[in-house]
Amino acid sequence: MLESLNTVVLSRWQFALTAIFHMLWPVLTTGMGIYLVVIEGLWLKTKNLTYYHHARFWSKLYILNFGIGVASGLPMAFQFGLNWAPFSLAVGDFFGTVLGFEGTMAFMLEASFLGIMVFGWQRVPPLMHWVATICVAFGANLSTFWILSANSWLQTPAGGVFVDGKFQVQDYFQAIANPFMVNSFLHMFFATLETSLFVIGGISAWYLLQNRLPNFFTKSLKVVLVMALIVAPLQIFVGHLSAEQVYRYQPAKLAAMEAQWETIPAGTSASWSLIAIPDEATQTNKVDVKIPGLLGYLLELKPTLDSPVLGLKEWAPSDRPHLIGLIYYSFRTMIAIGLYLAALVSVTVFIWWRTGLAGDRLGNYKWLWWGWIFAGPLGYIAVEAGWIVRCVGRQPWIVYGQMRTAEAASALPPQVVLFSLSGLVALYTIFFFAALFFGSRIIQKGPNVALPVPGLRNAEELEIRIKMAEHQPDSRPLETQQ
Template identity: 65%
Template sequence: MGVYLVIVEGFWLKTRNPQYYYHARFWSKLYILNFGIGVASGIPMEFQFGTNWAPLSEAIGNFFGSIIGFEASMAFMLEAAFLGIMVFGWQRVNPYIHYMATILVAFGANLSSFWILVANSWLQTPAGGEFVDGKFIVQDYFQAIFNPYMPNSVMHMVLATWETTLFVIGGISAWYILKKRHEAFFATSLKIVLAAAILIAPLQLYVGHLSGEQVYRYQPTKLAAMEAQWETIPAGVAADWSMLAIPNEKTQQNDWEVKVPNALGYILEFKKELSEPVQGLKEWTPENRPHLLGLIYYSFRIMIAIGFYFAGLMFVSIIQWLRGQFSAENITQQSWLMWGWILAAPLGYIAVECGWTVRCVGRQPWTVYNYIRTTDAVSNLPPGDVLTTLISFASVYAVLLFAAFYFGSRIIRKGPDFDLPLPGEEQPAVDTKPGEFIPDERPVEAQQ
């Protein structure tokens, strides 16, 4: 959402149309709420490396610890430092200084994604050094940062955050339009996110394919779990793709399955015959392959289905826009399409969670792939202590979730505040009715 705020504030600075200013003020409230929840839930996740994963931290702290430190000191602190100016500086600093603060907040948020994905990608494909006496010694820092998994992983995650934001903003805008509240105002936000989705939604599908290719190349056990593939498929074969199945780990087969003929090669390599074999789960002993296959298998498919739903919704919406159905007069008549956007609002979060499930549960039984097993990475803690802290954190996080929904719904129900003065003015520059805007037609000198 930080990027979206940069866009609408940039439009305001360029056009001086108050509509974009009020967009920046309204959506920034949801950004602040999201930031607060992220801080409260994210900090304990970093501390857990020292409490729950002490052997892992000792083994890889030379690299992993510094990357997590970069995320906190570079990205989080940058975002937090300029957030105050972005929130409270509208009437206190020059508009272009404020815009710079908004840009730096958005940059910091996305920089967090970069460092977090660097750290996690290194766990997937460790590079840039070697293990000596059980500890990782960095020999080439840049090789470790730019490990084989990193480029696609960063791009896939950043696009996922952008796409989630687009459809959350679009879904909230569609809700207002269905309620016939500020239709013109929220038709604008819907058009902005739709214009961005033209690029983001198809690009995310392609980058997701590239991420699948890197699993195919570097983590064959994960690929076998994602596809519930028990038997090895040799190279040069046109293999079927398992669309739906019920994996059975006890019998080492799928109890039920629906396949798409000759589709696996197209999914992995954009061609019919596979150039490399796809190893089956039976190639590894049970202790050396992922478990919870049903979770991995269906998380992967749910993520894919949501991605195609987003692309399809974007395509249909573009057609309706070109047909003139997104005008202020006609958009309220598109109830079926608005419901499609409302239903899309939570799906991005689900897709992200499914993606992380595939990424991390599918990596098992390794924490550092092929080097450190999860059983060797975990702290030796009494089960009662773990259960107590788990219940405690789950309770606190449940309260945070309730708070997020409560305050988020309050912000949405209240809607934008059109009584806010424009920067440098005590009263709104243009007399408007809620949801209706006209350009600022005063002389240039007066606007300045």
């Protein structure tokens, strides 16, 4: 029994490691792909050569993230057959099919057109290159759709029945479009896009703080602001809808998110916990600061609820989530970051409206650029925190209400899992520092404005015009393509 428990715990730790690390890279590629589509489209529409050089500069970071994302994702896929063989056997008819769709439809589409996006600037017409960039971005986000569909099915299984411990698919479309799927995909879609926008904005702010190529990076920041002004509030709204779904379909997870031990009866005021110190041993909160009526407004838009909010004590300890403190504060971390990012966008847009964010005035806003630099990694933290809530809060079930995590792990010796876990820690450490090294080199070097532009006959003349434009007080479009 002890050996089995250790194997399950180690396998869970290994999957958590691979998921948390792998998540860092596709988050940026899926969101930055959309930014590249926008920035390249602006180049084709306005003929502003600065947009072309933005597309070339930011695509370098895209390529770096794509490569590490592929390398770090392979161990994650192999684990289903190695560490979680009983799970794969039980649900493979659906789960494996959907992951196969992700590989054949989405990843292959992204990888196929990536070569044109990277090497095709001088080999295909500009419009064809833009189409390739669109296909790359679409493929990356199609991957998000299939992965979120599969994971949402684990949260709300649909489209079939379990017979003798094996899931038999009766309706693939119903299984794919399970109750959690739409909001889960939208929440992740906006999360990746918002994270990418603030990474781009944070890097742009770093250049502005140094007064390095101010007109160039003011332009990228303005594009980020226009997009983030739409994305940031939408992400908060979709996050709210996702929380409502948890209230409806996974009440035990909601109780863990709120560290709610006692049931709040229908018709009574439902307060929202601001700060708490959960104690699972005593099934109480040592500290619990609440805002009266707020949970009711969040769940049903009124202080008193029509339905009860069930407390953790409604379930036996073996049937409810553990690590309540981790779930509770991961959820609040995600909320706090979302509000900070939305506030930062609002403040920056207000300053833009008042001053125009002109190149000769940017030195007055060092505090603002530090705010953007600080925001750069926050999106990653929010995404990881959200997945902790989503997956740790689902426990003890791997398929909610149908299959326990302890039943899904392969019967491997603990030392074997520990060996593979240690190897992955070492490998991912190398990947991480390699990404920091090459990423910092790309950022330190900056954009290469001497790159030849499709359609221009004299690259040397272009370089002179770009450098002259960098000394102008505004960011007016340069000459159009010939």
